[in-house]
Amino acid sequence: MTRSYQKLNEEKVFKDPVHRYIHVRDRLIWDLIGTPEFQRLRRIRQLGTTFLTFHGAEHSRFGHSLGVYEIARRVIDIFKYRNHWDDSETMIALCAALLHDVGHGPFSHSFEKVFGTNHEEYTQKIILGNTEIHRLLEQQGQGFAEKVADVIGKTYPNRLVVSLISSQIDADRMDYLLRDAYFTGVSYGHFDMERIWRVMRTQDDQIVFKLSGMHAVEDYIMSRYQMYWQVYFHPVTRSAEVILTQILHRAKVLYQEGFHFKYAPHPLIKIFEGKMTLQDYLKLDESVILYFFQAWQEEEDAILSDLCFRFMNRRLFKYVEFTPSLIGSKDRLVEAFRDAGIDPDYYLEVDSSSNSPYDLYRPGEEGERQPIQLLMPDGTLHELSQESDVVGSITGMRRTDCKLYYPKDRILDLPEHSPYRKTIQDILGI
Amino acid sequence: MLEDHAIIAALIQQSGRNSGRKKLQKSIYIFQRLGFPFHQIFHFHFNGPYSEELSVQLEELCDFGFLIEDREETQNKDETCSYRISEAGLDFLSHYKNVLPNMHGLTQHVVAQETWFLECVATLLYFDYLPRVEAVEKVRALEKRTMNEDFDHALAFIDELRSLQSAECPALR
Numbered sequence: 001m002t003r004s005y006q007k008l009n010e011e012k013v014f015k016d017p018v019h020r021y022i023h024v025r026d027r028l029i030w031d032l033i034g035t036p037e038f039q040r041l042r043r044i045r046q047l048g049t050t051f052l053t054f055h056g057a058e059h060s061r062f063g064h065s066l067g068v069y070e071i072a073r074r075v076i077d078i079f080k081y082r083n084h085w086d087d088s089e090t091m092i093a094l095c096a097a098l099l100h101d102v103g104h105g106p107f108s109h110s111f112e113k114v115f116g117t118n119h120e121e122y123t124q125k126i127i128l129g130n131t132e133i134h135r136l137l138e139q140q141g142q143g144f145a146e147k148v149a150d151v152i153g154k155t156y157p158n159r160l161v162v163s164l165i166s167s168q169i170d171a172d173r174m175d176y177l178l179r180d181a182y183f184t185g186v187s188y189g190h191f192d193m194e195r196i197w198r199v200m201r202t203q204d205d206q207i208v209f210k211l212s213g214m215h216a217v218e219d220y221i222m223s224r225y226q227m228y229w230q231v232y233f234h235p236v237t238r239s240a241e242v243i244l245t246q247i248l249h250r251a252k253v254l255y256q257e258g259f260h261f262k263y264a265p266h267p268l269i270k271i272f273e274g275k276m277t278l279q280d281y282l283k284l285d286e287s288v289i290l291y292f293f294q295a296w297q298e299e300e301d302a303i304l305s306d307l308c309f310r311f312m313n314r315r316l317f318k319y320v321e322f323t324p325s326l327i328g329s330k331d332r333l334v335e336a337f338r339d340a341g342i343d344p345d346y347y348l349e350v351d352s353s354s355n356s357p358y359d360l361y362r363p364g365e366e367g368e369r370q371p372i373q374l375l376m377p378d379g380t381l382h383e384l385s386q387e388s389d390v391v392g393s394i395t396g397m398r399r400t401d402c403k404l405y406y407p408k409d410r411i412l413d414l415p416e417h418s419p420y421r422k423t424i425q426d427i428l429g430i
Numbered sequence: 431m432l433e434d435h436a437i438i439a440a441l442i443q444q445s446g447r448n449s450g451r452k453k454l455q456k457s458i459y460i461f462q463r464l465g466f467p468f469h470q471i472f473h474f475h476f477n478g479p480y481s482e483e484l485s486v487q488l489e490e491l492c493d494f495g496f497l498i499e500d501r502e503e504t505q506n507k508d509e510t511c512s513y514r515i516s517e518a519g520l521d522f523l524s525h526y527k528n529v530l531p532n533m534h535g536l537t538q539h540v541v542a543q544e545t546w547f548l549e550c551v552a553t554l555l556y557f558d559y560l561p562r563v564e565a566v567e568k569v570r571a572l573e574k575r576t577m578n579e580d581f582d583h584a585l586a587f588i589d590e591l592r593s594l595q596s597a598e599c600p601a602l603r
Contacts, residue, residue: 118471154474155557157571324494327522330431350431354486368452368480400490 005091005140014066018178022070028136029069029094035132036282037102041065043285047180048107049240050231052314054184061101067175072097072164075171075197084202086158092144093161095137096151097171102126102133106286107244109357114248115271122281124149129278159205167207168361168372169196169220177223180231188226191219201375208373208381217372218390221361225394232358235403238351239316242405246346247293247307254301263295303346310407318408320428322350326404329427336423340414347410352402360399361391404428434469435487436526439496442513443523444530445537449502449512451488455480456548457540463555464595466533478553478573488513496522531599539594543587550576550584 006027014022024030032038041062050057072093079085103122105111112118126133127149137145150156154166165171174193181189199213209217231237251265255272267288270276296308310316326333337344361384362369372384385392406428414421424430441458442448448457459479462468470487472479491497496519500512515523540548553573557565566581 112471120473155568155572159476324496324518324522327432327494327525330525348431352432352435352486352490354434354483354490356486359482359486368455368475368477368485370476398493400486400493402490402494 016063016067016070017182018067018175019070022066023073026091026094028091028140029098031136032095032098032133033066035136037126037131037133038062038065038099040282040285041102041104043287044104044106044108045286046176047184047231048109048237049244050184050234050237052240052316053234053236054186054231056183056185057180059179059183061104064175064179065098065101067179068100068165068171069094069098071171071174071193075164075200078197078200079202082201085160089158089161091140092147092151092156093164095148096161096165099123099127099133099148100152100165100172105281106284106289109355110241110245110248113245113355114252115276117271117276117281120153122278123152125278126282127152131278131282160202160207163205163207163370167370169207169209169217173224174220177220177227180227181223184231186227186231188230189223191223192216196220203373203375203381206370206373208375209384211374211376211382211387214374214384214388217374217384218388221372221384221388221391221394224361228356228358228360233353233356233401235319236316238355238403239319239405240311240314241355242317242349242351243307243311246349247296247304247311250301250304250307250346251292251296254304259301261296262299263292265292268292303343307346315409317347317349317405318430319403319405320430322352322402322404326427332423333427336420336427339420340411340418340424342407342410347407349405350402351405353400360394362395362399433526433529435491435496436523436529437467437469438484438487439491439515439519439523440526440530441533441537442497443515443520444532444534445541447512447514448541450510450545451485452477453541453545453548454488454513455484456545456552457537458484459552460540460548460555460591461533461536463558464536464591466599467530472556474556478549479556491519494518494522533595533598535598536591536594539591547580547584547587549573550580551587554581554584555588 007025008027008030012024012030016022042060044061045051046059046061046064047057076085076090076093080087100123103119103124103126105117105119105122108119127137127145128134134145137148147156151161151165154162156162163170177189178193195213195216196209199210199216201208201210251268252272255265255269267283270280293308293311297305297312299305334344334348337348361372373381374384374387376382385395408430411421411424411430448454456478458468458470459472470481470484472481488497492499495516497513498516502510502512550569550573553569554565557568560568562585569576
C-alpha cells in the first residue's frame, strides 16, 4: 500500500545554475535539507582540490546533492507517467538521492587514504545513527531509514530504485558532469539530459534506453570521457591532492610522536588516535582543515610547514610520467633524496588512475558492472558499444595513467655539482 | 610507491595462474576480510563486493608489463581473463620484500572454488556485521538464485578459511 507523505503548504524552490530551479514539495525533503548534517555539505567542495586548477570549482556537495534529488524527482515523474514505477518507492528514492553523499568528509579522497575512513560508511552511520536525519526518516515509519541506507549502499532488493541513484547513467553522474562542467568553465561535459530522460525505459528492474536516443547517450559518454581526462584526472589537481595527503600524514605522525604543535589540531585528535565518533566526524569540514593548513605554516617542523605553505600558496609538486623502468631506479632515487636531505616519504609519490574516485564507461566486466543497454525496436537489448561506433572507439582505450610527483624547486636548489642532484636529475630526466 | 600493486602481484605469484576477473575480485575481498593487507575499497555491486580501484590496478599492472592477461572462452562462450606474473613482474616484486605473508595453502584453497560460490562467500562476509541468520536473509533477498545448501556450504567455508588462516598466518589473528 502506498502511504501518503506530508506535503508543504506551498512549493519551495532553490535557484540552481544547472537545473534552473529545484522543486521541493514534500515536508520530509524540506526538513532533511535543513538538518545540520546536510547543511554541513555547504562547507565541503564537490571537487576537492580542483579549485587550485580550475578556479571556478568552488561548488559544494550541498548543491550537487540537491541536483541529484531534482534529477531523481523528474525521472520518477516520467516513470510514473509511463506506469513504470511503484509509487511506494518514491519517497525512499528521493531521500536516497538527496542523502547519497551526506557522509563525505573534508577533502574526502585524501582523508580516506590517510585515516582509512570511508564516506559511504559514514553515510550509512548518519542515516542510521544518532542524528537529526535519522530522527526525521524514522518519523516516516520504523525501518524507513534502513531502506534509504540500503538504496545508497546498493543492497536494496528493488534494483530499479538502486539504478536510479547508482548505475552507468544515474542521477548522481548526470548532475556532477553538468555541474562540474559549469563550475570549472570547461566547454566539454555537456549533454542533453532531458533527451536522455525521454528515452529512458525500464525492463527487468533495470533502466534501458531506446535506440532512437542513442546519440544523446553517446554525448553523455563522451562528456564523461572528456571530463575524466581534462578535469577529474588533471595532473595539477593530483599534485595538490598528493600534497594534501602528505600534510595529513605528517600531522598524524607528528601527533603520534608527541610533537608540540603551536596550533594543536584538537578537532583531529580523535581521528589521529583512531577513536573518532560520528559526532567528531560531523564537526569536520574543509573550513576547519584549511584553518589548520594556514596556521601550520608557522610550525617548527620543517616538513609540515613547507607542505602547508605549498598547499596554501599553490607551490605544487611537478611530475614525470611513471614508467616501469623507473621501478628499477626506485631504490637509487630514494637514496639520493635522502642524501639531499629531502624526505622521500613526503616528497616523492606515485599517483595512478586507480587513485581516482571517477571512472570511464566500459561495457562490463564479467557481469560485475551493468552495461548501458539499448532497447531495440524488436524489444531485444544490445550493449551500447556494440551499436555505437563512437562509444565503441573509446571503450577499449587506455584508462590508466601513472605519474611520479616531486618538488622540482627543491631539486634545483641543491648544490649544482652534488652527486645526489645529478642522480635525481638523471633518473627523473629533468 | 606502488605497494598495493606489489601486493596484488605477489598474490598472483603465490596462486599461480588466476582465472577470471570476478574470481580475483571475490578472492581478494575474502582475503581482505581475513586480515590480509589488501587496501582496496570495495562497494556492493550486482554480484557482491567489487572494487573499481582493484580493477584499475590490475589494468595498470598489465600496462606496466608486470602481469600477463590471457583471454579465454568459457564453456558458455563468454570471454574470461586470467592473469599470470611476467618476468618483468618478478623483477618488480624483487623490489618489494615481504609485502604479503606466505598464504599459499589458503590461496590454493580459495582459487580452487567456483566463482559463483566465492561470490556467495564474499557477499556473506560483506554482511557479517549482521547476525548470521539476518545476513543469510539479506543475501537471499539480493541473490535470489542462491539455495539454502549453498549458504550452509558458504558459512562452513568461511569457518574453514578462518581455521586455515590461523594455522598459516597466525600473526593476522
